Amino acid sequence: MITKEYLKSVLPHSLQWGTAKISKKSYLDGQKDAPHSFEAGSAIVMLVPYGGQKTGELARYAQYFDYHEAVGGMLDELVERLKGDFEHANFKGYCDVSPFDEVGLAQKAGLGVRGKNSLLINSEFGSYFFICEIVTDEEVELTGAADECACDGCESCVHACPAFALENGLQKEKCLSFISQKRGGLTAIEEAALRVTRTVWGCDICQECCGANASKDIKPHEVLSFAPPLPNLREIERMSDEGFLKECGGRVFTYKGKEVIKRNISILENVKNNGNI
Ligand code: B12
Numbered sequence: 338m339i340t341k342e343y344l345k346s347v348l349p350h351s352l353q354w355g356t357a358k359i360s361k362k363s364y365l366d367g368q369k370d371a372p373h374s375f376e377a378g379s380a381i382v383m384l385v386p387y388g389g390q391k392t393g394e395l396a397r398y399a400q401y402f403d404y405h406e407a408v409g410g411m412l413d414e415l416v417e418r419l420k421g422d423f424e425h426a427n428f429k430g431y432c433d434v435s436p437f438d439e440v441g442l443a444q445k446a447g448l449g450v451r452g453k454n455s456l457l458i459n460s461e462f463g464s465y466f467f468i469c470e471i472v473t474d475e476e477v478e479l480t481g482a483a484d485e486c487a488c489d490g491c492e493s494c495v496h497a498c499p500a501f502a503l504e505n506g507l508q509k510e511k512c513l514s515f516i517s518q519k520r521g522g523l524t525a526i527e528e529a530a531l532r533v534t535r536t537v538w539g540c541d542i543c544q545e546c547c548g549a550n551a552s553k554d555i556k557p558h559e560v561l562s563f564a565p566p567l568p569n570l571r572e573i574e575r576m577s578d579e580g581f582l583k584e585c586g587g588r589v590f591t592y593k594g595k596e597v598i599k600r601n602i603s604i605l606e607n608v609k610n611n612g613n614i
């Protein structure tokens with residue numbers, strides 16, 4: 338049995354964490370054939386805060402070197418420690434690229450509620466954090482009741498969304514975060530949406546307006562480090578595909594290839610050149 342006392346002693350103090358039983362509903366649709374090769378019955382769910390101020394046309398989370406690697410490294414270390422202490426049990430760490438509905442799992446672990454912006458809202462951290470989890474077939478002592486009062490239902494996020502993507506739950510095809518990651522050409526409306534909101538990658542608008550993030554000075558977790566500013570259009574055009582991987586390696590947008598981020602930068606830079614905004 339993995340007790341709360343044990344977890345308190347091994348998990349970094351700078352995180353918030355909770356534990357949950359995994360059920361069929363914990364999986365995202367179509368993800369039941371999970372990559373872990375054991376029957377995972379419990380999850381240790383953690384919130385890794387990134388906080389910070391928005392300094393340009395990237396969403397806050399994209400201002401750091403890729404969190405999948407940074408948080409993944411932390412999870413690998415924790416999994417090794419757990420394997421050493423519970424030799425007969427299996428463990429697997431996930432962050433984002435996960436078969437689980439992480440917001441739902443974190444809610445079940447008592448770490449907050451799903452706000453009307455569809456994100457997990459936590460009383461202490463607000464919503465600027467990554468969710469990650471370690472799943473196991475060992476029994477885990479369950480943590481306390483849910484943090485129930487983090488979203489007050491004010492609907493500021495629904496009204497603030499420039500893409501009207503939150504009117505019936507989240508309609509992901511309308512969401513600027515989704516559009517900024519799409520490969521290929523964009524429609525004129527999609528381009529205009531990126532241009533007007535000055536979005537190059539990701540969107541924080543439905544979090545910026547949320548009272549749960551107001552007057553919070555959350556420090557980014559120590560596993561995260563700031564990446565250099567984005568290159569401008571001329572610089573990115575000069576880069577070969579290999580040069581792009583070298584200069585922009587380890588960023589959240591790199592896996593989509595050079596063309597997607599170049600397209601988005603060019604949408605915004607054309608505006609600057611035309612003097613339209
Ligand atoms: C795919 C994905 C996206 C896609 C699609 C999101 C989606 N929800 O479908 C896109 C690219 C749009 C996206 C954007 C963002 N994402 Co994202 N995303 C994911 C990912 C990988 C899977 C989420 C998923 O498919 N959920 C599917 C279902 C379960 O969620 P849902 O559609 O929201 O449906 C729920 C409710 O909305 C509701 N609902 C659904 N339909 C309807 C209809 C009505 C009428 C009503 C009332 C309710 C309702 O019911 C469902 C719950 O049972 C998760 C990681 C993971 N493995 O969970 C990260 C994750 C959710 N994303 C995250 C982040 C940070 C973001 C962004 C903030 C990034 C950014 N700055 O641009 C934005 C925020 C957009 C937003 N407002 O949600 C974090 C969330 C952290 C947090 N505080 O909650 C996660 C957990 C990644 C991580 N490990 O940290 N994301």
Ligand code: SF4
Pocket residue numbers: 454497498499500501502503507511512513514540541542543544
């Ligand atoms: S991330 Fe932006 S576009 Fe997507 S729902 Fe939130 S405010 Fe709307």
Ligand code: SF4
Pocket residue numbers: 452453454458487488489490491492493494495546547548549
């Ligand atoms: S803006 Fe209001 S409704 Fe939206 S998530 Fe925050 S508290 Fe909830």
